Amino acid sequence: VPESVLRRQTARESAARTCARALPIVPVRARGLTIEGADGRRYLDCLAGAGALALGHNHPVVLEAIRGVLDSGAPLQVLDLATPVKDAFVTELFRTLPPGLAGRARVQFCGPAGTDAVEAALKLVRAATGRTGVLAFTGAYHGMTAGSLEVSGGAGDVRVARLPFPQDYRCPFGVGGERGAELAARWTESVLDDPKSGVPRPAGMILEPVQGEGGVIPAPDAWLRRMRQITADRSIPLIADEVQTGVGRTGAFWAVEHSGITPDVMVLSKAVGGSLPLAVVVYRDDLDVWQPGAHAGTFRGNQLAMAAGTATLAFVRENGLADRAAVLGARMLSRLRGLAEEFPCMGDVRGRGLMIGVEMVDPEAGCGSVGSQEPGRVDGTRAADDFHAVGGVHEGDGNPEAGAGDGIDGAHRPFPVAPALALALQRECLRRGLIVGLGGRHAGVVRLLPPLTITDEQAEAVLDRLADATAAVAA
Ligand code: PMP
Secondary structure, eight states, X not given: OHHHHHHHHHHHSOTTOOHHHHOOOOEEEEEBTEEEETTSOEEEXXXXXXXXXXXXXXXXXXXXXXXXXXXXXXXSOOTTOOOHHHHHHHHHHHHHSOTTTTTSEEEEEOOSSHHHHHHHHHHHHHHHHSOOOEEEETTOOOOSSHHHHHTSTTOOOTTEEEEOOOOSTTOTTSOOHHHHHHHHHHHHHHHHHOGGGOOOOOSEEEEOSEESTTTSEEOOHHHHHHHHXXXXXXXXXXXXXXXXXXXXXXXXXXXXXXXXXXXXXXEEOGGGGTTSOOOEEEEEGGGOOOOTTSSOOTTSXXXXXXXXXXXXXXXXHHTTHHHHHHHHHHHHHHHHHHHHHHOXXXXXXXXXXXXXXXXXXXXXXOOOSTTTXXXXXSTTSOBHHHHHHHTOXXXXXXXXTOOTTSSOOGGGOOOOBOHHHHHHHHHHXXXXXXXXXXXXXXXXXXXXXXXXXXXXXXXXXXXXXXHHHHHHHHX
């Protein structure tokens, strides 16, 4: 059966299939961290619905919530009518919001996917400000529909200004650390304030507190506070896309809490629906400029997803799973960094909470200058010349193309990213019964997004298998 199912999928589904290519398995049962294939093999699932499964597969509280709705005879599809199920969801959601939004929040239910909520957020800030352009960041991922693609890295649409997202390891300015983040912030300021930049006053700024698909890159807290200040000073609504980082994933209920900032708009999906499709945009009440009918969509009223979401949000809150993610994530990162000492093909190991990435690199290729895998580009972000063309950072502020000797010590000089090695590692993991994701600008980052309910022993088992698989690809 599994072979024929896989064969039919290959024959009938779009060539755009992603996970299915790398993970040729046919899951038929799942519980917690584990999924079982039709061939009886069991896997530890550290992709976990690309982060949608905060409580893992088929958690009892989630199943009970879903059964509760089914057994009650409540309608499953009600557009945006008021129901007790929705009332409970909004009450629980609002209970979790960062202090600056709680008490002043409005929610708009969107379509089933994260990208639907991103579209709604972009539309909302455009309506609220009467402006059109949106500031977005290199390496960002916000979804696959027109508006969200426009603000995702690499899309290069003219209606947005794309700004450098700070990174320590592959800093666009080649300096890393706090100074790299400060340069990125000053770049943003000059794009906004220098008439020569040609960027009109924007309707908003959208960012991920930790870039997920972009390669698990946590934004420095100080930089996030600078972005908050820069946007607040200029009355530009700040949209935090917490589709992947939300619901305890990074070690705080919402990732913006680490920096203490309050965004004007939050985009939420994935874990918010407790493994079922649900997406919402939450925003401060004074931005609620929409007229009746200004935003709609048939599938705004998924009662099963709301019930599953309520159960998940409450379980994470009541059981302190965000704190648990912080502690366990730090422990996993530290063991992974130990592994990276042993295996030079493991480059930067980074993450926040249980959102972890390991960049695979090619040490054989030699220690090049930053971005050596693509001349003139910094890890797939815009060419350094493009940054200068926008008119932001002035001479002496750090050269985005800087190599050795420009303030980068050895530790900051990365080897070229090795996507083939990352893919090989993913395959070796699968052979050992471990499912991991891939991400990053060149798909060179192996990603772990385990359920927040993962036990210490399971986390060790995951890392044991990853270590074995790394030894196999490094051999
Ligand atoms: N924003 C972020 C930060 C995401 O990680 C994703 C999905 N990976 C999306 C938006 C889009 O969500 P969806 O795939 O549900 O449309």
